[in-house]
Amino acid sequence: MQILGLIGGFSWVSTVEYYKFINQGVNEKLGGLEFPQCVIYSFNYADIKKYNNTDNWEMTFQLVLEACNNLKISGITGIVLCANTMHRIADRLEKETGLPVIHIATATANEIERKGLKKVGLLGTKFTMELDFFKSKLFEQGIEVIIPNENDREFLHNTIYDELGKGIFKEKTKEHYLRIISDLISSGAEGIVLGCTELPLLIQESDVLVPIFDTTLLHSNAAVEFALT
Structure with missing residues (x-):
């Protein structure tokens, strides 16, 4: 099974939904006590909003890239950006991390x-x-x-x-x-x-x-x- 890296906190409200849906989805397919391996990095949304609102997407990208690189140390093999807006940097993130980004x-x-x-x-x-x-x-x-x-x-x-x-x-x-x-x-x-x-x-x-x-x-x-x- 692949190990998912969930990048969330924008906002925590929907990040909870992601965790629930992904766990339920894997269990529905495999049954028993089978659930996915995943690691969650949850941002302070205020930091992300500050940079996005000032059109400083480079800083947003660097923050998310650092989070992904930290998760790579934990062995993740794929990235899930838990927000639509953050997919503005998805293609670049995939290239820089060398990991697949599952695109919303x-x-x-x-x-x-x-x-x-x-x-x-x-x-x-x-x-x-x-x-x-x-x-x-x-x-x-x-x-x-x-x-x-x-x-x-x-x-x-x-x-x-x-x-x-x-x-x-x-x-x-x-x-x-x-x-x-x-x-x-x-x-x-x-x-x-x-x-x-x-x-x-x-x-x-x-x-x-x-x-x-x-x-x-x-x-x-x-x-x-x-x-x-």
Whole structure:
């Protein structure tokens, strides 16, 4: 079994979900008392947010690289970045560490393609919605991506950091998110990508009229498949 290195803490709320899903996934496949070998490095989210908000991605990269190199000493054979936004540095991290980074957008694109959808709405931080590191993986598989308008992107970004990332889930915030989703569906979205690992804790499949893609679960499932290779 491969040894997974989970890089989390952005936020701890979704890192807990990763640990749960990956353990449950391996056990469902192997049974008994079989569970994955993994090592978790959990960041102080305030440090990461400070550098990302000032567009100092080089410092973010160096922090994550150091964490991965520390985990390599523990024998990890694959890396799981427990956040969508952090995949902005995934390709470079894979090259620098020499270890495979299981990519959250690839896992998501594969599931969208499996369901035969061609146009999806993407929710997440402004980094995930506006930059290409996530959307490009979907484009490669012929999937069109639409995102909310600027005001809604700002609302999503701020509430992810100020509420969801601290484990705060407000009904008023959920209602606003559902309105944003409704607008995306009206614009032709055949499905909705919950492109922030805290979003599935607020929005469920039953809340939405089209398929939703829980990136936390899809990424965890991909990590399970890797672990069992």
